[in-house]
Amino acid sequence: MTAFRSSVPCRQRKYIISAVLIIGCFGFFLVVQQTANSAEDYEKEYPLQLENEVLKICNENNIDYRKSLYTSALYDTTDEPSTTQRNHHHHQQQQELQMQLPLSNGTEPMIYFVTPTYPRREQIPEIIRLGQTLMHVPRLHWIVADDTDSCSDTLNRHIRKFGIPYTQIASPMPELYRARKNAPRGVANRRAALNWIRQNQKKAGVLYFGDDDNTFDLKLFSEIRTTRKVSMFPVGLIGDYGISTPIVRNGRVEAFFDSWPAKRKWPVDMAGFAVSLGYLALSPNATMPFKAGYEEDEFLKSIGLKMDDIEPKAHNCTEILVWHTQTKSSKSPTVRISMDRQKLDKLNLGALLHQLESMGVNHISNTVGTIAQAIVNGNVKPLSVWFS
């Protein structure tokens, strides 16, 4: 610093000081401006009603094709056992099945299970895993709301084969939010599902938000089905405690245990509560705002929830019936195949790779990517060498 002073003439020094001051002021102005901008952005995250929010129903099925699962046929033990031993096993198996599969008399409250989902390479495997869980749950309507502009056929082909009554919706996140670093994920979809519930005048039954990356114990469904207003229960694999749960004493919810309080009145996970549709209908303006991290809190505030309205479930919140499993996501690889498509199509690989490409699991190229090789008796050579 001293060296600098002595080597610069006085007038020049003045210029330099002014320049530093101007740049400094400008920098300060930028910082202030930036802060103001983010405060503004924050405010913008509150619109409760979006203009032009459309409800695009892609496909709907109201027939329960799984009914045979719950009829007595499944529990019928008239099969001729070949040995006593087998008979014993058979009985045991039947008993275990009865424990897993709840019988239905067709009059229980419906569960409206809302799953926001979005196209990425893990989408279809997630939907298969979830759909096969839901296949075991009687009296359930599955609302699958896809974060897309248009209806996905690939998604529909998979949903409809479960035989579960369902509604497939296309409900894209508004571009304004998608551009954000911390986008409100799954909000446009859940709002669309709420709109569907309202438009279809569903005022009996139970609403539950079940994301596509969660794991559900079948017992969860019999627990939430009897929700009077709002029920709550623990969710495993959340945050730094490994769990998010209400704290229950003497059968009442008194507080919350969640490693991210963030000034939330209702610091719970999306999968940690269910709402009866009768109770929801009392708040016609209830909605979920586009506010990342505060979706649950704001939704529960919007239905005017009070501490006394909460019923703890899962044996006074001592059981974990739902887990935020999450799925490791990785980039889709490119497979380099020099063979021409027609030849590839003569092998099973043609159909397989085509299918995976349509799901975005991988890409096929003839110029770049990992060279596709086949192994014959331990010899590894490009596909085109073996199958030309």
Ligand code: UDP
């Ligand atoms: N989701 C979506 N659009 C997106 C990202 C996520 O619809 O751009 C869905 C996703 O399928 C999931 C839910 O929103 O059911 C929550 O998303 P994610 O699991 O990625 O977020 P987190 O659980 O970490 O909040």
Ligand code: MN
């Ligand atoms: Mn998730």
